């Protein structure tokens with residue numbers, strides 16, 4: 172940040188005026204700029220040494236794992252490592268070559284070897300990612316191949332299962348014969364490759380990720396806005412109340428942090444379900460009829476309510492810390508200068524809260540984009556976010572490459588957002604507390 | 605110095621104003637104050653005496669619990685601050701940090717719906733007035749304290765208010781700058797003919813700048829008078845002690861004739877004094893005498909004056925004057941100041957002298 176008075180400038184207070192060339196020089200004749208750079212370099216080096224431990228920590232616990240994740244999203248050698256002969260054949264013969272005897276022989280050899288090494292399941296899983304429903308083809312072929320496959324290989328294998336002749340299967344196996352692939356990223360944006368290897372849209376019923384990404388970003392925006400709407404007045408109250416009462420209020424604000432997730436979830440269910448408190452009250456008040464009870468949990472509404480609740484402190488705290496430093500005399504000055512209280516708020520108070528608001532909004536949005544557990548518990552099927560999909564690939568389908576590709580896209584999205592924020596507002600305007 | 609004639613045209617009037625924040629104690633007790641048009645009135649008083657509260661009631665940020673405040677003849681009790689048209693300079697300046705100097709000055713003009721060209725010319729005029737023309741595009745954080753003070757002043761004046769309030773505007777400046785700004789504010793006041801209500805607890809500032817000073821204590825105005833009157837004729841012990849250096853001698857009224865009083869001190873000595881707020885003989889009193897009005901040379905005292913024995917405790921050389929601390933009537937905090945002239949009598953510690961004064965300079969006030 173540029174300070175008006177740079178302490179290092181003191182070194183050159185005796186600077187002689189501009190010389191013939193127009194550059195300022197210090198008393199001993201060095202150019203002023205150079206002297207400034209030199210004098211600040213040592214301070215910078217010392218500062219760097221201080222942060223070195225943290226840098227190493229971040230490198231080991233953050234940068235390296237993320238690097239590995241990114242690598243996993245483009246690398247999967249489940250097929251290429253366990254089917255070496257067939258991979259070699261794909262390598263030698265260009266796309267479009269009909270599988271010849273050598274190819275069938277290589278397949279038979281690899282099937283037998285993989286079956287013996289018990290890696291046939293891994294191979295099947297890898298092909299299954301790109302062509303659902305093919306895992307059992309590999310496992311059953313492996314089982315049969317263990318007792319030996321006699322030439323002619325083509326007929327022998329086709330006899331195991333006619334599907335082995337499917338050109339799509341061969342196209343997919345060709346894709347998988349190289350350990351590096353962009354297929355996971357394609358799948359993450361609802362694309363796939365056809366038999367010719369060209370990129371096409373995935374079948375309509377498999378197009379889920381783009382919609383989920385959109386929903387994630389949209390819901391995160393809504394949640395960010397809700398936390399702003401609810402958090403701004405509370406932060407203002409916190410900043411202006413006398414200390415003792417504001418402390419009490421602060422405890423209430425932080426309460427969501429201190430309650431266990433299960434307690435919170437149960438509370439939301441009690442409140443929001445169709446036979447719950449909120450619906451009961453609405454019916455009792457006559458706002459809605461008994462048969463019109465609202466569905467407020469296990470859908471998007473549930474996700475929005477629950478996540479707004481849990482993320483509210485992240486909006487309030489930065490706002491509060493900024494508001495506390497805003498002297499009330501600014502608003503008074505504005506009023507005495509002729510501004511109505513609304514104008515004073517809009518032109519004087521609100522702009523001064525922007526650093527806190529920016530920090531809070533960025534924080535809430537980024538947390539919301541990656542949120543997993545709350546949507547999983549109260550989101551139903553329409554309130555699921557992209558993280559739930561990532562979690563599913565991590566824990567259920569075990570397609571870590573897919574999870575990594577989705578996570579990498581999410582990361583990219585957040586970085587883009589950060590960049591946009593920097594361009595629009597300036598990251599140095601951020602104030603977290 | 606332009607001395608307004610108070611009361612001639614009452615511009616600001618506090619009429620039996622009372623203020624309580626908590627409903628239990630009165631912070632301002634029955635304030636009656638009339639400020640004339642074009643007057644420079646200073647509210648002076650110790651911390652917590654209610655000065656800021658009065659100013660805030662006038663500006664509209666606090667409501668009077670009782671009584672009426674009138675501005676230019678109109679009751680403004682229910683007028684919101686932004687409609688009062690009063691310029692205000694805050695102690696911390698309250699320059700909007702997210703705006704440049706130019707935008708700060710533009711703000712009051714924008715909310716009044718002025719056109720851009722009119723705003724520009726007024727801003728330029730106001731900045732020139734405080735000699736800050738070239739700082740228009742700076743942010744407040746890039747200005748020194750004195751420069752910020754000038755901008756705050758310019759902003760309070762840019763929309764031509766008839767009344768300007770200043771709450772300790774120079775409190776944050778160092779002594780030299782403060783004296784310079786005192787001069788400039790005073791010059792602006794004389795030039796623009798505005799009415800200024802100024803709050804300070806620096807009595808030097810109050811004495812040099814004001815047409816009249818209202819001395820506050822305990823939520824009341826103790827005395828309202830021009831600086832010279834305040835200093836030379838304090839009306840009670842608080843004012844005598846608060847303004848300037850003062851000697852206080854406690855005693856009892858021995859004899860009272862019109863305003864001539866004879867006071868017997870604790871040790872039995874008799875002194876002459878002028879009765880100010882005492883009514884009868886036998887009453888307790890505190891006699892107040894300024895150190896520079898104490899004489900120790902018999903030829904300078906009026907004939908027949910009572911004199912007191914004094915022991916010199918120490919003498920401090922202050923350049924233009926000498927300051928002697930004396931032990932008088934059992935008190936050893938009695939101060940006497942005398943000019944450092946050629947051939948002035950040298951006093952030495954331990955010496956015994958006799959001191960006296962003109963009866964008009966010794967004021968018999970309420971006991972403290």
Ligand SMILES: Nc1ncnc2c1ncn2[C@@H]1O[C@H](COP(=O)(O)OP(=O)(O)OP(=O)(O)O)[C@@H](O)[C@H]1O
Pocket residue numbers: 625626631649650651652653654655656657658805
């Ligand atoms: N908002 C408030 N709520 C309650 N009491 C207050 C409030 N503002 C001021 N007071 C009380 O009112 C009294 C007068 O305060 P005020 O600020 O007017 O004093 P002041 O003369 O301006 O003092 P200073 O020279 O220290 O600024 C003080 O006792 C103070 O504690």
Ligand SMILES: [Mg+2]
Pocket residue numbers: 655656657771
């Ligand atoms: Mg005050």
